Amino acid sequence: MKIEGFEVNPQLDLVLDRTVDVPVELVWKAWTEVEHLVKWFVPKPWSVAHCEVDLRPGGKFNTVMRSPEGQEFPGSGCYLEVLPNKRLVWTSALLPGFRPAPKAVNTHELLFTAVISLEAVSKGTRYTVIAIHPDPETCKAHSDMGFTDGWGTCLDQLVECIKNGEIA
Amino acid sequence: MKIEGFEVNPQLDLVLDRTVDVPVELVWKAWTEVEHLVKWFVPKPWSVAHCEVDLRPGGKFNTVMRSPEGQEFPGSGCYLEVLPNKRLVWTSALLPGFRPAPKAVNTHELLFTAVISLEAVSKGTRYTVIAIHPDPETCKAHSDMGFTDGWGTCLDQLVECIKNGEIA
Numbered sequence: 260m261k262i263e264g265f266e267v268n269p270q271l272d273l274v275l276d277r278t279v280d281v282p283v284e285l286v287w288k289a290w291t292e293v294e295h296l297v298k299w300f301v302p303k304p305w306s307v308a309h310c311e312v313d314l315r316p317g318g319k320f321n322t323v324m325r326s327p328e329g330q331e332f333p334g335s336g337c338y339l340e341v342l343p344n345k346r347l348v349w350t351s352a353l354l355p356g357f358r359p360a361p362k363a364v365n366t367h368e369l370l371f372t373a374v375i376s377l378e379a380v381s382k383g384t385r386y387t388v389i390a391i392h393p394d395p396e397t398c399k400a401h402s403d404m405g406f407t408d409g410w411g412t413c414l415d416q417l418v419e420c421i422k423n424g425e426i427a
Numbered sequence: 428m429k430i431e432g433f434e435v436n437p438q439l440d441l442v443l444d445r446t447v448d449v450p451v452e453l454v455w456k457a458w459t460e461v462e463h464l465v466k467w468f469v470p471k472p473w474s475v476a477h478c479e480v481d482l483r484p485g486g487k488f489n490t491v492m493r494s495p496e497g498q499e500f501p502g503s504g505c506y507l508e509v510l511p512n513k514r515l516v517w518t519s520a521l522l523p524g525f526r527p528a529p530k531a532v533n534t535h536e537l538l539f540t541a542v543i544s545l546e547a548v549s550k551g552t553r554y555t556v557i558a559i560h561p562d563p564e565t566c567k568a569h570s571d572m573g574f575t576d577g578w579g580t581c582l583d584q585l586v587e588c589i590k591n592g593e594i595a
Contacts, residue, residue, distance in 0.1 A: 265524055266524060271526070316484065316507065316508055317507070317508070317516075339484065339485070339507065339525055340484055340485070348485075348525060350521065350525060350527065351527075352520050352521055352527035352528070353518065353520055353521070353540070354561075356433055356434060356559065357507055357516060357518060357540040357542070357559060358439070358540060358559045358560075358561065359518065359519075359520035359538045359539060359540060359559070359560065359561040359565075360520070360561060361561040361562045362561070370527045371527060372521070372525040372526060372527060374525070391524065391525060391526045391527070392526075392527065393522075393526065393527040393528060393529040393530070394529045
């Protein structure tokens with residue numbers, strides 16, 4: 260299966276493919292501006308305690324998720340492709356500046372690359388996420404963590420923020 | 428120390444910085460076309476048994492080095508930045524398509540990102556390589572393997588190929 264130029268391997272990759280009735284430009288904005296990311300990026304009642312965005316290949320995409328109990332989970336990422344209103348790619352395999360991530364960092368974190376593809380369609384935006392993993396074990400772990408529900412819930416939150424005018 | 432927008436950390440990174448008296452366009456060609464890469468990419472009497480180039484971010488950069496005894500060492504890489512005549516970046520931390528490299532692949536291989544920066548100067552080309560590692564141990568291992576001599580010898584071979592007309 261090929262999505263937006265990416266070969267999807269069902270044993271290694273997870274896909275969320277939905278169409279949402281909001282404009283592609285606002286979905287891009289939601290994904291790329293810190294003030295908006297914090298509103299929807301983690302499923303409530305979890306929250307984003309901190310977020311840093313340096314929107315360029317090699318730039319930083321760091322987030323700190325906070326559990327309802329107040330425990331914090333930092334995630335370090337690096338942007339790989341930044342194609343406005345079209346595609347955003349980042350990976351947890353690299354730190355900012357394209358530095359390979361040391362094994363010790365973010366041991367709670369999954370090793371994966373995220374490809375967010377957007378396409379303007381008559382009903383709004385076709386929104387496709389591909390989560391690309393190094394091996395079947397990591398893919399299964401991500402699936403068991405609830406990839407589809409989790410990313411789906413976040414997308415619902417994103418759409419709601421656009422519809423209620425929080426992201427405009 | 429900052430080189431071409433990259434923060435160099437002396438504990439994690441290795442640098443080769445030279446000026447060579449050949450044109451920047453031919454150095455770029457030497458680095459990006461398979462028929463030329465095989466002529467200079469490994470220090471003789473080692474050779475390149477096989478090489479694949481898909482010159483775009485996310486594209487494949489695979490090489491198989493062959494020892495004088497005939498042993499082969501495959502290396503899998505992924506291009507990150509392709510800025511003609513200016514900068515080429517690839518990493519062994521990702522497979523083609525930005526897939527995080529599984530730990531089992533290429534165990535002989537070092538985890539690093541290579542940044543090749545080129546600049547046209549009056550004497551020819553300023554040629555800077557930054558090898559970016561995840562931790563001090565990997566950096567030291569690369570240094571002990573002879574990074575400076577090895578990459579320097581390859582650059583000498585590259586320059587020689589341009590001067591004798593093999594790369595034109």
